[in-house]
Amino acid sequence: xxxxxxxxxxxxxxxxxxxxxxxxxxxxxxxxxxxxxxxxxxxxxxxxxxxxxxxxxxxxxxxxxxxxxxxxxxxxxxxxxxxxxxxxxxxxxxxxxxxxxxxxxxxxxxxxxxxxxxxxxxxxx
Numbered sequence: 001x002x003x004x005x006x007x008x009x010x011x012x013x014x015x016x017x018x019x020x021x022x023x024x025x026x027x028x029x030x031x032x033x034x035x036x037x038x039x040x041x042x043x044x045x046x047x048x049x050x051x052x053x054x055x056x057x058x059x060x061x062x063x064x065x066x067x068x069x070x071x072x073x074x075x076x077x078x079x080x081x082x083x084x085x086x087x088x089x090x091x092x093x094x095x096x097x098x099x100x101x102x103x104x105x106x107x108x109x110x111x112x113x114x115x116x117x118x119x120x121x122x123x124x125x
Contacts, residue, residue, distance in 0.1 A: 002026060002097050002114040009093065009119035012085055016123070020080040022095030022116055029053045032101035033078045034112060035069070037091035037121075046107040047093070050078055058106055063089075085123045092118040 008020035022033060034049035048059045048069045057069040068081040082089065096112035105111040 004095050004097055004114055004116035006093075006095050006116040006119045008080075009121050011122045011124065013125055014086055014123055016085050017081070017083045018085065018121060019082070020093055020095075020119060020121075021077055022080075023075060023077040024097050024114075025076070027052050027073075027076045028099060030100050032098050032106060032111070033071075034096045034098070034106070035078075035080050035093055036096060036109060037089075037093045038118075039088075039091040042091075044094070044109060046109075048080065049101075049106045051101065051103075051106070060107070082121070085121075087123045087125075090122045090124070092120050094118045 003025040005023045032049055032051045035047040036044050037047050038044040046060050050057045050069045050071055066084045071078045095116035097114040098112035101111045
């Protein structure tokens, strides 16, 4: 069992920045942590992910160049730095954890067995 604790989120204006954090109760060498988001009336969509065994981050095209995922291995934590936020980034953001996530599935919700409670991000003038 893995517990995920998310922090960050809030209400910001377009162009502002926010940082979300997600701490896992444990990690294993072949695990991955990801961020998904869900806007009202929309499907949950992939935002970005990081594989724990030294892989690089992966991003959705919609956030590439604006969002950055980093990890703090000592704290089993990943951060999602969101810059130049847009109104269309408004959503509930969920952290997810998966064991043995293969590269071809890294953007798929079904690859992640554990989910955080979600944190609201609202971008509005």
